[in-house]
Amino acid sequence: MIDSLQTEVERAKPKKKNKRRRLSGPSSSKPPPAAEVGASHFEQHSLEGPSSGDDMPSHHPPQHPSSPAKVNFLVIGMQKAGTSWIYKMFEDHPSIALSKEKEVHYWDMHFKKDDSWYESQFPDDTQGKVVGEVTPDYLSMWMEKVGKIHSYNPKMKLIVIVRDEIDRAWSAFLMWCRIEGKDVTAMSEDEVFESLTNEYYQSRSDLAGGLQNYLQKFSKKQIFVADFKDVSRRPQELMNEVFQFLGVPELAIQEEKLSKNYQITTDRTAVLENVRHTAPEGLKEKLASRLKAFYKPIVKANKAALKSFREV
Numbered sequence: 001m002i003d004s005l006q007t008e009v010e011r012a013k014p015k016k017k018n019k020r021r022r023l024s025g026p027s028s029s030k031p032p033p034a035a036e037v038g039a040s041h042f043e044q045h046s047l048e049g050p051s052s053g054d055d056m057p058s059h060h061p062p063q064h065p066s067s068p069a070k071v072n073f074l075v076i077g078m079q080k081a082g083t084s085w086i087y088k089m090f091e092d093h094p095s096i097a098l099s100k101e102k103e104v105h106y107w108d109m110h111f112k113k114d115d116s117w118y119e120s121q122f123p124d125d126t127q128g129k130v131v132g133e134v135t136p137d138y139l140s141m142w143m144e145k146v147g148k149i150h151s152y153n154p155k156m157k158l159i160v161i162v163r164d165e166i167d168r169a170w171s172a173f174l175m176w177c178r179i180e181g182k183d184v185t186a187m188s189e190d191e192v193f194e195s196l197t198n199e200y201y202q203s204r205s206d207l208a209g210g211l212q213n214y215l216q217k218f219s220k221k222q223i224f225v226a227d228f229k230d231v232s233r234r235p236q237e238l239m240n241e242v243f244q245f246l247g248v249p250e251l252a253i254q255e256e257k258l259s260k261n262y263q264i265t266t267d268r269t270a271v272l273e274n275v276r277h278t279a280p281e282g283l284k285e286k287l288a289s290r291l292k293a294f295y296k297p298i299v300k301a302n303k304a305a306l307k308s309f310r311e312v
């Protein structure tokens, strides 16, 4: 994630004009440090594209004898919502073939490569297995790219883990601080606030916009929405539901593995391991009400989107 995040910063600048769904709340005019990351690879959700009304996908693992690595499920988000954890939960399942690396970033970054490159990112023998990958930035992509996923596989199954918008943003911000070796305790409250509210952090918390885009191309039955709280509250049950959604048998996962905290660690983060992991509670507390007020429209929109998603 960390290396790919940096690559993405350089590569994923929006190139096309597109109709955009504006996010609520002011965006920072002069980006703070984290905005250097965010603003450059921010993709907003557009409203383009007709609805396709796909049928519910089969509950049997799709067979693709001519293209054995055809990808048939994606974990699309949210960023910092336990996506590394779910990747680990999939890895021992005999009916699931996962990408060799957690985040392939084909649809948002490597889209100029071709499907055979994409499919080469998976193990050779995927016969009879469901094939998937986990790239949390897919939730925040341009509509055009969501459409490309649909063109590739209209029966794609999509999983999104939903996390509290502000906790998620904090988690991402602290990751950025670790990567850059920034000491959050040395930043002013305003600086932290500006960072946590820039377009990048807003976009990754914009579940409503992401769902809206995907629902233009995929049916509700193709999308599984999980609650981040269940990662720690009821992990085995959550995974059973996910396995059922994917049409593979349930798998009892070792307790130790289920409860382990997974976060992508790269050499770079190891070098930076002395950097504080968490912001001081005092600073968090002081910022909490400002952040709550700022994120209120996004939280409200997400809540409404989830309610609507869950309605039959």
Ligand SMILES: Nc1ncnc2c1ncn2[C@@H]1O[C@H](COP(=O)(O)OS(=O)(=O)O)[C@@H](OP(=O)(O)O)[C@H]1O
Binding pocket: 001, 078, 079, 080, 081, 082, 083, 084, 085, 136, 167, 171, 172, 175, 231, 232, 258, 259, 260, 261, 262, 263, 264
């Ligand atoms: N087992 C378990 N239980 C509870 N929480 C867990 C677990 N595993 C990972 N995590 C938390 O998930 C956060 C990282 O999410 P991601 O893996 O999606 O991050 S990333 O987008 O790939 O960078 C990160 O959240 P923060 O600690 O708030 O940063 C992890 O602590």
